[in-house]
Amino acid sequence: MKNPGPSVPLQQTLKQGLDLFQAGQLSAAESVFRQLLQALPGQPDALHFLGMIAHQSGDSAAAVELIGQAIRAKPSAPMYCNLGIALQAQGELDAAIENYRKALALNPAHAELHQYLADSLKAQGNLEAAVVSYTRALGLRPDLADAYIGLGNTLHHLNRLGEAEASYRKALALPDRGGSARADVLNEYAMVLFKLGRYDDAAREIRQALQLKPDSQLINQNYRATLARLIPHWHFSMLADHDRNAAFRQAIDKHCAGAGVVLEIGTGSGLLAMMAARAGAGRVVTCEAVPVIADNAARIIAANGYGERISVHPMRSTGLMVGRELPQRADVLLAEILSSEILAEGALDAMADARERLLRENARVIPAAVTICAALVSSTALQQLTSVHMIEGFDLSLFNEFAPYLITVPRGAAYDVVSETFHPYTLQMGERLSAPTAIDLKVRVSRSAPVHGIAQWMKVHLDEEICLENAPAKENGTDHWGIVFHPFAQPVEATAGQDIALRCEIDGTALKMRLA
Template sequence: MTDQPSTDRLSEARAALATAMALHEQGDLEGAEAGYRAVLALEYRATDVLPLLAGLLGRLSRAEDALIAWEQLLAIAPDHAVALHEKGLTLHWLGRTGEAVAALEQACALDPHNAIAIGNLAVVLADAGRNHAAIGQFRRALALQSDNLHLRHQLRRLGAASVPFWHIPMMNDAPRNDAFEAAITAAIAVAGPDARVLDIGAGSGLLSLIAARAGAQHVVACEMEPLIAEMAQQIVAQNGYADRITVHAKPSTDLAVGVELDVPAQILVSEILSSDLLTEKVLDTFEDAHRRLLAPDALVIPRAATAMGCLVASETLADYAFVGEVSGFDLSPFTDFAQQRLPIHGTMTAWQRLSDDHELVRLDLTQAKHDAVLTRLRIPVTASGRAIGIVQWMHIDLWPGVTFDNHPDRYTDGGWLQILHSFPTPVDVIAGETLDIAVGHDRITLILLPLTQ
């Protein structure tokens, strides 16, 4: 900045500013821009004019030019909270999310009671995929504006997006909960109340709470989704077990004996089995626990999990798994992109059974190591039809005499669904004959493919 403008230059600058502001108000944005730039050239009231120019450039969708104006203002006034806020929004507009977050964090630090700026920071964090941090900022903004319905909606939306839909129906699944409780109670009776319990994939903390209620004095739980872990710890405290249960917001692979666990756990409880058995890295997780976190003679709940299934025909499900002629065009090649695993509810979807139930794949979760496997299964066909795939469910062995399954004939109201494993193309089968299926797993997914194709 130079010295104070001369009287003539000052008068010229004031007149130019008045004209520019009038043009701005009239909607002549190009004329206003020229006027503001003329005022800046006269070095008059830059800290007042630059925000007007930057805002105008934003309205003209000239984000890069607007950013330059905000940066010019910050070069004069580095702690200008409004400029930092607007710079952050402009950077976000330009797709420069990391820089946008940094600018908005600076703005919020300078103006910690500005609910709008904090809310905008939350929005940018959410767009960056940092949902947990975004939720924290939305909560902070809502504490300042408790009646802001927009903030409440965003907080609820992000919370729901961070928690899979099946969590609540699974928590409400009384038969499943009763089976886990029977197994956990029996294990603690055998190992004793001082046995260290490890709960992997704690979710709401229900299994940890069951263990504590059964007498366990030392429970370490882990949940890799920070928002869910935070809620689990709150639920644990609310139910009066904070002195016995500790929840860590991290995957079990980040736990260590001597850090989160004082000694190797004598009891492992875990409910990370997905509807198709393997998707949630079940084998990797259990193997790591056996290798690093469990005592050699640890009791494991569940002890085993088996994928069960039967051949099925269904016109309804076929429309989700295959495509052929549509509007007079052959679209059948697109079937190559069809989902191989479709979640269903057994008694809520029309399908016909073409075989009896068969054991497909069994996992002994007490074993320390699991290899990928692929074998041949010969399935006797009990009804003729067009087999579109195999409907699969789970049978869980929790403890001697304690089992649970989500058989499609009787289970429709829990968190586990049945899965249709569709064939690459439908197979016509005849009652009394057999269909050979390749069954196994690659440690991550089940493999169920007809050998006739």
């Protein structure tokens, strides 16, 4: 191009260079502006645009010099703004903030200027001031997605989680700017939900992020951390419990063949629901309280060819209704929702509710009953896991105020059974607990020893003939139900033949055993 002269107006040349710049043709745009400077040395607009080209080309130092020359010739709000951007890229946050404020003094209604200032304030660590600037930006332009994201991030750092959640939701509601960028926002949003304890919601959002950015190590790591809060590790030991699987298969084959509708509570992986369908049930309706597990179970069931006969509902059984989720009252209730301490998962109430609302009269309930089994034990190892005394020369016994009232016995922990087995309760599954819930009894010591507490386990009656029991003497590395230890506050030095008075009590979903 020829140097601009009287026949080539200045504004026409600037527009030509600007059009090339906006089209991404930086080299051609630079050529236009440099030729303009040859004709008009020090022309501020040409210097400004050359500075912007230098910044976009990765040379922020040159950008700072060129835009600085333009400002000295003819300052304007866009020049101060772009100088701030170049300085921010160099890490010169104080200078960037100063220039953003000069730009705002000339154009206080420019929303992006408030956002850029907020970005620098956040990077500087001045988070409260950043919140103010992001809020001003959004007051001027409520559709500014980057400002909502920046505000969400800042509020997240300030641990103002409820406000951060609202800001991320507004950002995500705006038009999508691209898969990778949306994935990053979803990831941040999910981590706020995680910190709020809303693990189901967090898992849902972060799964969307993974679909958009599957190779992100950070998002994968956060997803696994979220799932760890939702999905207890015992699911895997339960599925690896071959005796449990075989016993349930035997009971299911016996009672689900020919059943019109089988209702399962707590499907987990979908294993027992698929057993029921394979046994010949016409329809299996199952539910799972954790939505991400329910979704996974539905995919497992479909992959195994039972998707048309088994419906999975992401809800608690108390939310199911006949005529909606269930086509009719069920002929069989199937529920493996027993914990090692038996009552912690609310099995009794859930199954009783199902019997009252969702089952036919005389429907089969699997398991039919659970007998609580227990014995006195002597174990210094278990005592040390539930109480403290002298440690490194210090008396820590006051810390026993926080001692647990029960623990699951770690595999390999040594203990001796020093009494016959006693059975304080047999619980009929599908029936609500009736009084008395507290029982006083005496248990005879079989040999002299310090008695440190009570070992408790269970015998699960799947029906009148098929049983499972996780007794202490059972040598089975796949048994996923643990032995529960109820410690005494102080050991009892007992002699053979001595009777020890105990009190057993069911308190809501807690089973407690102690000295009377």
